[in-house]
Amino acid sequence: MTGRLQLRWLALIVAVLASVAFALPLLWMLGTSVKPIEEVTTASLRLLPEDPGNITKYARENYYSGRPHFTDANGIERTGHEGVLTSENVNFPVFLRNTVIVAVCGVLGMVLSSAIVAYGFGCIRWRGRGFFFGVLLATMMIPFPATMIPTYFIFKYLGWIGTLRPLWVPAWFAGAFNVFLLRQFFMQIPRELFDAGRIDGLSHWGIFWRIVMPLAKPALTVVALFHLIFVWNDFLAPLVYLHHQDTFTLALGLQFYQQQHGGTPWNTMMAACVLTVAPLVIVFLIAQKHLMGSMATSGLKA
Amino acid sequence: MNKRVHNSDSAVHGLLWISPWLVGFAVFTLLPVVISGYWSFCDFDGLRPAVFTGTENWTTVLHDPLLHQTVRNTAIYAAFALPIGLALALGLALALSARIPGRAVWRAMIFLPTLMPLVAVGIIWMWVFNARYGLLNLVLGKLGITGPNWLTDPQWTMSSMVILGMWGIGNAMIIFIAALQDVPSELYESAALDGAGPWQRFRSVTLPMVSPAIFFNVVIGVIYVWQIFAAPYVMLPGGGPGRNAYFYTMYLYDLAFTYRRFGYACTLSWVQLAIILFLTALAFRFGRRWVYYRGALQ
Structure with a gap:
């Protein structure tokens, strides 16, 4: 019966890998939605923002706020996009x-x-x-x-x-x-x-x-x-x-x-x-x- | 006891009960199909009355390079996405039918994406496919592979669509899991007694027993591919570079509601109906040869 046990291990590994692969795009979506814009355009595999303590702040900016101001990588003052729910031209x-x-x-x-x-x-x-x-x-x-x-x-x-x-x-x-x-x-x-x-x-x-x-x-x-x-x-x-x-x-x-x-x-x-x-x-x-x-x-x- | 009188009501009674569907069928299916049949022989821009032009639209079907490209694209997509998707779905169903911890959770995680609105799916995957900051190329980068420009390189757009399609195999997987549950365990036991290994058990027990489910999934898939619209419409408007991901229904929609060529679009909707009916009939014809129905023997 060792063969059957091995097959079950194989099944478990396949199940876990597949589930992670299927869930990743959704986690990626969720993670990106609570990142500030300057972190979105960096080639980093991080699912969460670099400073996880600020998640609620970023979330508010992206979901429910006016235009946020920030300094980009070159030190230039920029205006970001307003949150989705409070967007001026999309209701x-x-x-x-x-x-x-x-x-x-x-x-x-x-x-x-x-x-x-x-x-x-x-x-x-x-x-x-x-x-x-x-x-x-x-x-x-x-x-x-x-x-x-x-x-x-x-x-x-x-x-x-x-x-x-x-x-x-x-x-x-x-x-x-x-x-x-x-x-x-x-x-x-x-x-x-x-x-x-x-x-x-x-x-x-x-x-x-x-x-x-x-x-x-x-x-x-x-x-x-x-x-x-x-x-x-x-x-x-x-x-x-x-x-x-x-x-x-x-x-x-x-x-x-x-x-x-x-x-x-x-x-x-x-x-x-x-x-x-x-x-x-x-x-x-x-x-x-x-x-x-x-x-x-x-x-x-x- | 006159049971017969009790049990059979007049046809009027029956028709009355099914009348909601009957009216809906007449107004939203039969009437449109008939009108569409007439307009398929007309020049119609939606403003001036339709002008009968005989078989002009139907000859255009034979000489429309863009139409031929969309049919080719749709067929290429089906040729890759259906077999790969079905094989993956069956493989996952096998793994998720084994007695493993957390089985319900793994099943749910793989099934969940199939519920997602396709517009959202399209946008999420535009971000995943993003050549510089997207999840896919970042993961590939970690493995030392330089990922392609998934959505801007005409050589890769079709592959992107096929990969995207794999995210939605949860439905097929669930159907396979249900089919696997119905395989009598005695069959596996007697196969094991005959000295059959895992692969042989799969070949000679599992595969024949789930063949009706495979057949069902093929038919559903064939009907579905001709209607693919939302995700590529959002991700690759007009089919992307080289129109390599321009699918049948996208062209139909554009002809009607962008170019207002309603007559010709009606012709294409009839062609679509004919293609679907033909392929389904074909599937049933060949299906009879290799689909094994347990009930048929009993």
Whole structure:
């Protein structure tokens, strides 16, 4: 059995090395976001600033302050960039607010509509069900870019371009993959519960709300999480539909910020990335088991 | 007991329940695909009404050097990123299926980057790839290697994109881990009794048993590569030097919303749909030969 022990050691070494390699870019981002600008442009592998005692000061400068003044390596007085949250020409708090609006409205609609549709596919027997379910599965293959242009003109016709509506209203019409996921779950609910509901005189609507939905909470949570991640990630749709920074979401706003500040102040740039990424990391830490377990059955990043 | 009457409702009832999806499908999928089909035969700038131009756009597809370059770039990316990514994901899944301390933590750390918004990923990696102060070249420097100009040297932009892609293999890894869990341990035991070493066990037990997961990941990957957009759009606008990292969807977007050639862009969206359907069908056709489904035997 020594061979097996050796293999386990090998596995551990691979696991540790890989985890460090995967985490390094994130640590690099975090570290850079609390460094002063003059330290960012030195070829040093340090993850933290040279004077770690000043981290809170640097963090405040990069995240939340007016333009800092400093002396560069040649002894010249310079003015740095203002903190991300207090930037004069890029309104990060508004981006966050917009993303939360899209996320809340979208998640509500996606969970509710997908559950209703999944009930129709999984809990009611009717002629033509198989055919429509096949169509639903087939739509999963159609990529957004394929429908993007006419969809843009449909929203333009509705007068919705430049508003957040194109980003959350479609979520109220169910997502194919989420319907698939919920249907699988609904079909595992014991038939006796449905029968009991019927004997008690409940209609489908009653069974759906009183029996299926309370039992389906774990699956509904997964759908909510998937959609939240989707909203936070989505870039192409906001890029197409939104034109004014008052309506930008975080992903689009981050790209806008990057264009405004082109390259150099990497510390504030990384602070902006931290702010964009942090809410998702927190959600991940809370819902980790849920997410990774369901990702295994789905394998889809929305 | 007339159970049948109880259990089957009228189709109207069913349609009513699925109506949210049905309406959404009609408005946001079917209608756009049909309109896009018509516009693919038109000259349309979004301001004046679309003008029917017959097959002009479709012949342009055959003679558009930039389109051919984006298809080539996307194919090159897929040819490297998919096999390397799948091999790495499977290797990590094997390591992280072993009984080792801290397993859940290592899994989470590798999975975490897949949740990151791709715009943020792009910007983080612009900084990592920075030729002078970036993490990657500083680490390479410590090893005595002079790193290249990852994002400004046309010879390296594609490699940079492939490396970036490796940061997102957590999804595939999780799917492999789930597949590995389902491999019955008796198979390993009997293989060991037959005197099979680790490599042989991998070849003749693990690989066939996870082949459905490999197949699944290949199909997902093939559908995904044609939609790559956010990260290269941020990191290498216009595909970077020599347009070597100009991907299909980037060109589609630029044609429509930068150059307002909506008709031709619709043609390309149909081409994209056709490519994806064709490659998926191809995967299913060849998949049948080497994918082993346990259920099929039972």
